[in-house]
Amino acid sequence: MTSIATFAGSSVGKKVFVAVTGLMLFGFVVVHLLGNLTLLIPDGGKAFNEYAHFLESLLHGWLIIAFEVCLVAMFLVHAIFAITVALVDKQKARPQKYSLVRAAGGKSHKTLASRSMILTGPVILIFVVLHVKMFKFADHPLVTYHGTEMKDLYSVVVDAFKTPWIAIAYMVVMALLGTHLWHGVWSAFQSLGWNSDRHVTFLTRLSVVAGVVLGVGFLGLPPYVYFFAATGGH
Amino acid sequence: MAETTSGKSIHLRIWRQKRGEQKGRFENYTVKNVLDEMSFLEVLDLLNEDLARQGQEPVEFDSDCREGICGTCGLVIKGVAHGPGSGCTTCEIRMRPFRDGETVTVEPFRAGPFPVIKDLVVDRTPFDRIQQAGGFVAANVGSAPDGNAVPIPKEDADKAMDAASCIGCGACVAACPNGSASLFVSAKIAQLARLPQGEPERKRRAWAMVNQMDAEGFGDCSNHGECEAVCPKAISIENIAVMRREYLKAFIGGSD
Numbered sequence: 182m183t184s185i186a187t188f189a190g191s192s193v194g195k196k197v198f199v200a201v202t203g204l205m206l207f208g209f210v211v212v213h214l215l216g217n218l219t220l221l222i223p224d225g226g227k228a229f230n231e232y233a234h235f236l237e238s239l240l241h242g243w244l245i246i247a248f249e250v251c252l253v254a255m256f257l258v259h260a261i262f263a264i265t266v267a268l269v270d271k272q273k274a275r276p277q278k279y280s281l282v283r284a285a286g287g288k289s290h291k292t293l294a295s296r297s298m299i300l301t302g303p304v305i306l307i308f309v310v311l312h313v314k315m316f317k318f319a320d321h322p323l324v325t326y327h328g329t330e331m332k333d334l335y336s337v338v339v340d341a342f343k344t345p346w347i348a349i350a351y352m353v354v355m356a357l358l359g360t361h362l363w364h365g366v367w368s369a370f371q372s373l374g375w376n377s378d379r380h381v382t383f384l385t386r387l388s389v390v391a392g393v394v395l396g397v398g399f400l401g402l403p404p405y406v407y408f409f410a411a412t413g414g415h
Numbered sequence: 416m417a418e419t420t421s422g423k424s425i426h427l428r429i430w431r432q433k434r435g436e437q438k439g440r441f442e443n444y445t446v447k448n449v450l451d452e453m454s455f456l457e458v459l460d461l462l463n464e465d466l467a468r469q470g471q472e473p474v475e476f477d478s479d480c481r482e483g484i485c486g487t488c489g490l491v492i493k494g495v496a497h498g499p500g501s502g503c504t505t506c507e508i509r510m511r512p513f514r515d516g517e518t519v520t521v522e523p524f525r526a527g528p529f530p531v532i533k534d535l536v537v538d539r540t541p542f543d544r545i546q547q548a549g550g551f552v553a554a555n556v557g558s559a560p561d562g563n564a565v566p567i568p569k570e571d572a573d574k575a576m577d578a579a580s581c582i583g584c585g586a587c588v589a590a591c592p593n594g595s596a597s598l599f600v601s602a603k604i605a606q607l608a609r610l611p612q613g614e615p616e617r618k619r620r621a622w623a624m625v626n627q628m629d630a631e632g633f634g635d636c637s638n639h640g641e642c643e644a645v646c647p648k649a650i651s652i653e654n655i656a657v658m659r660r661e662y663l664k665a666f667i668g669g670s671d
């Protein structure tokens with residue numbers, strides 16, 4: 182007899198949970214970056230503010246709340262199972278460490294990215310909390326476009342990224358996010374059993390491209406805002 | 416060995432542990448007159464002859480066939496399971512790539528479920544128990560069918576054969592940063608999942624073998640792929656993907 186408890190506690194099941202939530206979070210990050218690209222439009226933040234306002238007004242604001250609850254759940258599931266895999270079970274499975282470990286090379290997929298998942302992950306999680314506090318729960322000034330009053334999120338973003346240490350901290354964390362995805366994306370497919378010798382090269386390359394594109398995409402925004410955005414430009 | 420002075424000197428830093436429960440430590444030894452064409456295990460043989468002559472305990476290590484087919488040998492040499500530049504078993508490692516005067520660290524396969532019995536010998540019976548949990552065909556399938564009477568696609572036959580080449584040495588566990596046995600278990604599951612003989616017990620097998628692997632205390636696979644890199648039979652991590660599909664199917668469809 183199979184049971185959900187056995188499945189969730191199994192080595193395969195844990196990774197399935199990590200993979201499913203990881204892929205969903207990956208999808209979220211892609212959409213988030215696409216939305217953020219409105220920052221690049223030199224219109225004093227109109228497109229960015231309107232996009233944010235549009236998201237917040239869907240289903241009278243209920244959709245975004247439901248979505249946020251799901252996101253929190255995904256982060257928690259992802260983190261809890263990943264920590265079990267990478268810390269708890271790992272420690273039990275090798276109580277006596279090697280005195281010397283060298284990379285085997287060859288067909289191995291072990292990289293700095295794969296080994297640092299358990300470090301980049303928590304950094305990203307802490308970042309997310311601070312990020313939400315900084316932008317979502319900020320004291321937003323208001324702005325009016327075509328008679329519609331909305332939060333001026335853009336000015337909060339500009340104020341933040343005009344502060345050098347915040348801009349730099351964001352860039353560092355986004356580089357770590359890119360690193361996390363470098364291993365994470367293909368690893369999720371492998372964890373779901375969605376891989377074969379025929380697809381492994383494609384998937385690992387896709388993962389690297391995803392990591393680089395998203396990492397660079399996100400970390401490019403703070404310097405863009407720092408150098409090109411006008412403060413209080415409306 | 417013919418008396419010669421032309422060989423290399425190799426310094427060995429070897430893990431010594433009297434008994435499983437006792438604490439182990441590294442001891443340093445030097446073996447002289449090591450020839451390029453000697454195998455690594457022959458160097459340990461030389462060392463043990465020396466130690467025996469001096470009335471000391473020889474270094475305990477496992478080996479049997481010494482030609483890469485039985486899976487008995489297994490050491491971590493210079494930080495790599497089955498030795499650097501592997502893709503072969505420990506017994507197939509030759510001394511040519513080692514430099515004169517080099518210090519070589521030799522450790523046992525380290526994993527909680529593989530406790531040290533003595534020195535470099537570890538207990539790998541968890542693999543037997545995993546195999547006993549479902550790595551077989553219990554259904555009576557009659558005597559061997561005529562060739563090609565049961566058509567099996569060429570690719571499936573090839574992949575089943577590749578998986579079947581696993582010799583159960585345990586290097587995948589030793590090399591895995593997480594101490595996972597996924598490559599071994601997946602090879603056994605995938606081998607039978609790809610063949611019609613394995614079909615009737617397919618779900619039950621995947622469910623039972625994975626759960627037994629976890630019960631033995633092996634770690635979880637994080638897809639580092641070090642296992643495939645050290646596997647003397649080059650077993651692909653594709654099998655791990657197969658194992659996960661089989662386990663998922665067993666969970667969703669019921670294991671029996």
Ligand code: FES
Pocket residue numbers: 477478479480481482483484485486487488489504505506507
């Ligand atoms: S002793 Fe048989 S494989 Fe090495």
